[in-house]
Amino acid sequence: MLLKLLRYVIGYLKVEVRGFAPERLMNLIIENDIVVWDVEVAKGGYIFYTGRKNLMKMKPLLQRTNVKMHILSKHGLPYVIKRNQKRAFFVAGFFACGFVVYVLSLFIWEVKLCGEETLISNNMLKEIEREFVPLGTRKSAIDCNDLERRLRSRYDEIAWISCDIRGTTLTISLEEGIKPQETTRKIKSGDLVATKDATITKMITREGTPVSKVKDSVKKGDVLISGTIYIYDDFNEIMETDYLVADGDIYGTVKETYEDSVKMQYYSKVYEEHEKKYYTFFLFDYCFTPYVPKSFGDTCDSSTQIKKAKLFSDFYLPMGVKKTVLKRYRLKQETYTRQEAEAILKRRLEEKIKSFEEKGVEIIKNNVKIVDVKEEGVMRATGTLILNEKIAGLKELNPISRTDEER
């Protein structure tokens, strides 16, 4: 392989020798240490390969033996260069292009995010491109482990994350978990208070003094478990007061008012078949639009599709084309039928109930009713939902009130 490469760089020829006693020429070639290879028998002579520079050495031998030589083909880099001398600019351009591609390959031109939907829909990708890895960052400047650590501390929802650089693409794969609750470690002492008006159904006290009990009706802000602990002496007098962070699970029934409405008359978009397209070419931050069609005004939807140029699957370049499609529409007034409006309201209510269930809230009673208010032209869903949910929230003990109490 190395020998072949060397021969290609130096250049070699395929020649045919003919005449009286070509064997004599071959023996002279051996004597003069001229390297030849792949010797084949031809009609009245031989065909073989030899180096470019050996041709000059062979000339006197050919004259001595009276053998004629014909060059059949020329191979190697010197001949390629000679053949393409007229195309010098093309070759220079080819190498310049290769150099530019190499330079571009040193930077990140695409950030991909794989994982759950919630964070991605929260514009995580834009935030990453803005704060962590702006497009055009040098690949050597990115430490994947450090980036993973920074992203994990920025987004609490991330359960698992992996960053990987391939080509000019940074791929961030992540799994979303449940956002951890705000830590209470910084709070030195606090009470658990009711966050809503409710009737307590279940109470588990882990730390603190329970103030309320099951079946008590509490109002928002009432203390449920106190973080103050009194230590009494033998005479039933307060000997010492201790403050800690109250902890426990308190569930209560809560009345939640539900109200939703659907207007019977609504406007829908009726798209026209005619649409306008235009293309924008971009290179880094520079854009060029050769032709922009006349706008339809306010009554049109526009959608843009960005297509980045890439050499291979993960080798994106900072250039591409944006295709914008303008679709004209007209507004048409329509009216929901009673069944349609009811279906919309029911669907929204089901979604609300589902979101409660996902939070671990139990629905005890559902009193929501759908009423058709013809005078106002709306269909309304009103009523109450009786829920059984956690009603306790931590409230820090005021240091001033603590000192007053101590006095």
Place this chain on the structure above:
Amino acid sequence: MELPADVIYGDVILRITGNHEIIIANHKGILLYTQEEIAVACKKFTVRIYGEDLHIRYFSGCDMKVLGKLNRIDYLSNGDLCC
């Protein structure tokens, strides 16, 4: 001191692989080369190789490599090439 015969007498060395390759070292030149027959001059005699589709892969002043289907190898005294 024992020296190999090729060094002392300038003997030819033939290294044959199966019936498809032969390397001839210490030769003195090619006398005849066709697809069926190759005659190589050595110091004391001539080596004559018979076969089919014979061709020289490479050759230099000291050795040569012949590929093809080898059928027979004869040793002839110098001057007996035409028999």
